[in-house]
Amino acid sequence: MTKQSILMRAVFAVTLISILAACAAKLSAPEQPLRLYAFDCGIIEVLDVSLFQPGIGEGERKTLVNTCYLIIHPEGTLLWDTGLPDALVNTPEGTTLYEVFVMRVTKTLAAQLKEINYPPEAIDFLGISHMHGDHVGNADLFPQAMLLMQKEEYDAAFGANPNKFGFNPTAYPTLHSNPVKKLEGDYDVFGDGRVIIKRTLGHTPGHQALYVKLAETGNILLSGDLVHFTDNWVHKRAPSFNFDKERTVTTMNEVEEFLEENQATLWIQHDKEQNAGIKHSPAYYE
Numbered sequence: 001m002t003k004q005s006i007l008m009r010a011v012f013a014v015t016l017i018s019i020l021a022a023c024a025a026k027l028s029a030p031e032q033p034l035r036l037y038a039f040d041c042g043i044i045e046v047l048d049v050s051l052f053q054p055g056i057g058e059g060e061r062k063t064l065v066n067t068c069y070l071i072i073h074p075e076g077t078l079l080w081d082t083g084l085p086d087a088l089v090n091t092p093e094g095t096t097l098y099e100v101f102v103m104r105v106t107k108t109l110a111a112q113l114k115e116i117n118y119p120p121e122a123i124d125f126l127g128i129s130h131m132h133g134d135h136v137g138n139a140d141l142f143p144q145a146m147l148l149m150q151k152e153e154y155d156a157a158f159g160a161n162p163n164k165f166g167f168n169p170t171a172y173p174t175l176h177s178n179p180v181k182k183l184e185g186d187y188d189v190f191g192d193g194r195v196i197i198k199r200t201l202g203h204t205p206g207h208q209a210l211y212v213k214l215a216e217t218g219n220i221l222l223s224g225d226l227v228h229f230t231d232n233w234v235h236k237r238a239p240s241f242n243f244d245k246e247r248t249v250t251t252m253n254e255v256e257e258f259l260e261e262n263q264a265t266l267w268i269q270h271d272k273e274q275n276a277g278i279k280h281s282p283a284y285y286e
């Protein structure tokens with residue numbers, strides 16, 4: 001064997017070993033953890049809770065919190081719901097809607113995102129549970145984000161009569177120009193099964209929830225408005241103003257099975273008592 005061919009064989013062997021080592025490292029590398037932040041996206045004082053549980057608690061008040069979330073995945077960022085409009089921060093006494101909801105914002109979503117160095121332009125995907133004003137309030141901060149929405153919700157929000165569904169187009173003036181992926185079922189956002197939009201119809205025509213699998217914290221389902229507070233979840237009650245009340249209850253029962261099968265916890269976005277036990281941004285869950 002010539003000196004040259006020995007050298008070439010050596011070079012080949014070293015190259016092969018380093019390729020194999022790189023492959024092995026990739027195979028055994030642990031998945032980069034997901035991170036989940038919860039934001040204070042306002043407060044809603046309900047002046048008659050029986051709206052949410054027909055025939056029960058007529059004339060009684062109930063405070064609902066309003067929560068938005070940011071998911072940091074190695075492949076991108078997903079904001080889940082955009083809350084009440086940040087502009088409400090300028091009306092500390094609150095703004096009344098339909099004579100029954102008094103809404104307040106004390107911290108803007110924009111400021112909370114900036115605080116953790118994810119300003120609005122750093123958001124890749126916008127997941128909106130549904131198009132009611134307390135979930136879509138700051139959507140115009142994210143014109144670049146890919147909107148992920150069930151087709152029925154999109155059609156209702158941008159169709160001929162959005163008011164029929166309780167949607168107010170002045171709450172989402174620029175959203176129609178966002179890039180959009182219209183969904184017709186569940187959707188695995190990053191393709192690895194860790195962040196999945198769940199089609200959960202009933203509250204609105206194309207309502208959806210968000211399933212997140214966190215390495216340390218466990219599996220969580222962010223409710224959207226599938227349910228507004230724990231008592232209604234326990235008793236499977238649907239608000240009088242829901243798009244399809246029967247469908248809501250069917251969905252609740254399906255979701256309850258899903259939670260059991262996946263050992264997942266339901267985080268009810270409007271539930272004040274449950275949210276008091278959840279750490280909010282800048283703290284986070286992994």
Ligand SMILES: [Zn+2]
Nearest residue numbers: 132134135225
């Ligand atoms: Zn809501």
